[in-house]
Amino acid sequence: MRLSRSFLPTLKENPSEAQITSHRLMLRAGMIRQTAAGIYAWLPTGLRVLRNIANIVRQEQDAIGAQELLMPTMQSADLWKRSGRYDAYGPEMLRIQDRHERDMLFGPTNEEMVTDLFGQAIKSYKELPQVLYQIQWKFRDEVRPRFGVMRGREFYMKDAYSFDLDHAAAVDTYRRMMLSYLRTFQRLGVRAIPMRADTGPIGGELSHEFLILAPTGESGVFFDSALEEQDWVGENIDVNDRGALGAFFTNLTSFYAATDEMHDEAAWASVPAERRREGRGIEVGHIFNFGRKYTQSMDIAVSGPDGAPLHPEMGSYGIGVSRLVAAIIEASHDENGIIWPESVAPFRAVIINLKNGDTQCDAICEQLYAAAPGHLLYDDRAERAGAKFADADLLGHPWQLIVGPRGAKEGKVEVKNRRTGERTEETVEGALALIQKTGC
Incomplete structure (x- = not known):
């Protein structure tokens, strides 16, 4: 691209509405422009970065056998009523009626839709496991959108959903996804530390958030510095080697790492003082096993090994692609501007x-x-x-x-x-x- 002919409207001064570094620099560098509260147009250079990140995420998902599909942004409320979440989700869901007065919504997430699609196509346990993912726009009607694309109402993310025969198989899928995420973030030029996360009302023991260390992070983080010395990406691990994958996961999760919400002072005290690290972090990914919550509530079953109906076990795995653009800038800049990792630079x-x-x-x-x-x-x-x-x-x-x-x-x-x-x-x-x- 020749700069004299490009659509690259840079700014010399810091915009008054921008509160954090990434928002200021994205506006000054002509990457984005706000069109409504919490909603941004991605200009050519910003879109190039967004696509570069999405392509790396896509390649690493494909590498573990996940299959890409594309689900619509508009969803029927009937799907959410089947799962019981339509009334429970809250005001962040943008509810709409079409011209025929049918209840619709702009999807904030896709568990219901992907579960329904799975149920229409997969009938036998022999067709398991299945891991489906998309990279798509989503909308959550935040009451106070702020910090540019870091906390916008419309956002671009990768969401994956797994369907497994039983809990043991679901754990294997979870561990493959963990490794995929670590490799993804390494290729993006950032270190995102996996931290134990709250499983919420669904329960279970498998939930991790991935946080990039940055002073402007919304979450407080506590972690063992030994994590910084680990082979995070497991370069010699075959994702289909169950034993090696299990050993890698056990080693990685043996070190203390938690956000302030999950911080355990007693466990923290057992970490040698010289290895304790505290700071702020930006969440850029979350992986979560939630069992049979949706397959049971939506009555989605396959024929099991004994011929009886079986509700597959599920997990969901998100990466905030548009949020990553801002998070990378927060972690990689100086007083003169952005310092892009080569893999994502426009x-x-x-x-x-x-x-x-x-x-x-x-x-x-x-x-x-x-x-x-x-x-x-x-x-x-x-x-x-x-x-x-x-x-x-x-x-x-x-x-x-x-x-x-x-x-x-x-x-x-x-x-x-x-x-x-x-x-x-x-x-x-x-x-x-x-x-x-x-x-x-």
């Missing part, structure tokens, strides 16, 4: 032409731009160098390819690493090789 690098109209500068910039179409942003504006550097830092591109008259005469490009600030001088080929080698 562009791998920006080309900064320090002298538009100079034959050699223009030629090298065009050569760079043509070599990696779609991955580079070319700042070809007739702006002073300071403004170009400021926008490059604000937008957070992992690399800056700086082309000026002196270097252009020698066929050289100055390469700046946004995260470290390190600068090197490279040939055109060397600069391209560097960003392609490190890019995801």
Whole structure:
């Protein structure tokens, strides 16, 4: 993309309505614009980040055998009445009537719909397990939406739902999903710590939230620093190796980690003092086993091994894709702007032409731009160098390819690493090789 022709409305000043860093920087970097309270339009660069995150989430879900589908945002209230949740859910549910006065709702979650779809198609225990997921928009009518996309009313998330024969099989699925989440967050360039979570009125013992450490997090977190030294992603673990997966899960969950809601002072006291860590965290994912709550309440059964009807055991697994955009910024920025992990950055690098109209500068910039179409942003504006550097830092591109008259005469490009600030001088080929080698 050429910056002179792009729809990228950056702001020099901090917007007064933005209370936290990610909201300020997303508005200043031209990633989003508010259209109503808690509802945002995603502009081209913001959408590129959103899609990059969604694609990594999708790849890791596919890797454990989950199957993607797409459910509608509008749902019939009849499904929720079958489960008993329609009246119990609360005012966060946006209830609507269509022209025929049928009760509808803008889906805040999809347990009822996916359970009904499962029941229509799966009839035998031999067809289990099934793990279905989607990446879709949802709506919860928050009474006080705030913090930009961190706590908006409309949000984009991955929600997965598993159906298993019994509790032992459901635990295996839960552990595969745990590993998938850890690998996902590593690829996104963040460390999200799994913490024991409340199972609520449904009960059970399997529930974990994933939190990214950031000073602006809404939750207090307490964890054993030994977690930071663990093999979080289990790189050598086959997700179908039940024994290895169980050992990995047991080891990972043996270390203390809890939000303030689940904090246990007695258990915390048993952690060596030098390993205790406290801070704030942003929830970006939640995995939860809830047994047969929905298959029983909606009377969804398959034929079991003995021929008798059997209600499969279920779990749900969410990742806040749009929230992750903000959470990554909260965890990765400096006073000049965003610092994107390479895997999710809207562009791998920006080309900064320090002298538009100079034959050699223009030629090298065009050569760079043509070599990696779609991955580079070319700042070809007739702006002073300071403004170009400021926008490059604000937008957070992992690399800056700086082309000026002196270097252009020698066929050289100055390469700046946004995260470290390190600068090197490279040939055109060397600069391209560097960003392609490190890019995801």
